[in-house]
Amino acid sequence: MIRPRHLVSLGALAVALVFTDAVSPAQTIVPAPAEVDMNVEDQPGIVPSPDQEQLNGPWEKQVVFYRTSEPPGTIIIVTAERFLYLVQGNNRAIRYGIGVGREGFQWSGLQKISRKQEWPDWRPPPEMIDRQPYLPRFMAGGPGNPLGARALYLGQTAYRIHGTNQPETIGHAVSSGCFRLVNNDVIDLYDRVPVGTRVIIKQAASL
Amino acid sequence: MGRDLRLGKLAALGAACLGLAGCNSLSSSSPPPAANLYAAPSLSANQFVGPWGLASYHNEADRARTEKEAKAQCNRPYVIGKGPNGGLVMHLADQATPSELALKGAEGGRTYIGPTNEPAGGADDREVVDVSADSFTTRWVDPDTAQRYGTMIYVRCAGEAKEKAKKT
Numbered sequence: 001m002i003r004p005r006h007l008v009s010l011g012a013l014a015v016a017l018v019f020t021d022a023v024s025p026a027q028t029i030v031p032a033p034a035e036v037d038m039n040v041e042d043q044p045g046i047v048p049s050p051d052q053e054q055l056n057g058p059w060e061k062q063v064v065f066y067r068t069s070e071p072p073g074t075i076i077i078v079t080a081e082r083f084l085y086l087v088q089g090n091n092r093a094i095r096y097g098i099g100v101g102r103e104g105f106q107w108s109g110l111q112k113i114s115r116k117q118e119w120p121d122w123r124p125p126p127e128m129i130d131r132q133p134y135l136p137r138f139m140a141g142g143p144g145n146p147l148g149a150r151a152l153y154l155g156q157t158a159y160r161i162h163g164t165n166q167p168e169t170i171g172h173a174v175s176s177g178c179f180r181l182v183n184n185d186v187i188d189l190y191d192r193v194p195v196g197t198r199v200i201i202k203q204a205a206s207l
Numbered sequence: 208m209g210r211d212l213r214l215g216k217l218a219a220l221g222a223a224c225l226g227l228a229g230c231n232s233l234s235s236s237s238p239p240p241a242a243n244l245y246a247a248p249s250l251s252a253n254q255f256v257g258p259w260g261l262a263s264y265h266n267e268a269d270r271a272r273t274e275k276e277a278k279a280q281c282n283r284p285y286v287i288g289k290g291p292n293g294g295l296v297m298h299l300a301d302q303a304t305p306s307e308l309a310l311k312g313a314e315g316g317r318t319y320i321g322p323t324n325e326p327a328g329g330a331d332d333r334e335v336v337d338v339s340a341d342s343f344t345t346r347w348v349d350p351d352t353a354q355r356y357g358t359m360i361y362v363r364c365a366g367e368a369k370e371k372a373k374k375t
Contacts, residue, residue, distance in 0.1 A: 044355055140272070144355065
């Protein structure tokens with residue numbers, strides 16, 4: 001019996017085979033996302049070392065072959081792959097490894113970046129306060145903040161593309177629906193895209 | 208206006224009380240200090256009891272706006288209770304269950320909040336680094352905990368609680 005999660009993994013593998021070419025020769029096969037979601041809470045105050053923030057393999061930022069009819073400058077997030085693509089034109093995209101919403105917190109749709117924020121403040125969600133009542137209800141932005149170095153707000157939703165102080169969560173389904181990148185990557189993306197950028201969120205890539 | 212004046216007088220009285228060790232000692236109802244572990248606190252446990260807006264920061268430049276944010280968090284207050292032994296019912300760092308903690312006096316007029324069986328300034332304590340009639344500020348003694356949670360500002364929510372009580 002093929003379960004939905006297996007289909008997702010097979011789909012990610014198939015897409016990787018089609019869309020990856022000599023631009024990124026070392027990444028001809030994208031490993032399937034972890035079968036088991038990480039059970040990781042936000043951890044305020046942890047400041048990862050540069051070594052910890054250096055991603056390797058498929059999760060490292062890289063230019064890849066990417067065929068799409070979307071115009072350059074468009075962001076395409078493929079949740080099942082754990083990748084965010086910034087379309088460059090000429091069948092190329094910059095690809096970033098991301099962490100996505102855990103099961104039950106994944107979504108799809110079309111949004112625009114409505115606001116950009118350096119070192120965003122963090123407000124733990126109510127359910128997190130229920131579990132960890134000692135947490136501050138507001139933590140000013142800065143190194144160690146769970147939202148990391150930058151945030152790109154998606155339309156009028158509560159969701160954001162943001163950094164993280166937990167680089168080990170990249171490639172996993174851990175969030176409440178936001179998309180997280182390591183800080184160096186989110187700074188890079190932040191500098192490349194303006195407010196108004198189209199963001200397409202897909203559950204799986206379409207062939 | 209009369210109510211504002213009365214509140215102002217109360218606040219002034221509270222602030223004056225904070226500055227007088229004798230006044231505070233008289234009103235203190237914390238558990239008696241364990242032998243040789245810490246001195247009697249100069250602050251009263253009663254002034255910490257109640258609902259508080261809680262926010263934190265790491266950079267001093269963020270203090271002013273963090274204070275405003277703390278005030279705005281009274282819809283999800285952190286509630287400090289009074290323990291059966293007169294201590295403060297609060298959470299230790301990373302402990303989901305609260306426990307009764309002691310107010311601890313220390314050299315130089317310092318005040319700590321922490322487990323009753325540990326000396327003032329122990330690894331599980333937080334230091335009360337600033338206090339006024341409507342707010343107080345703490346910093347964890349343990350460097351790792353302090354790094355993770357930053358400087359924590361508590362702003363009293365009592366006014367909001369009274370307003371809510373009037374409406375209902």
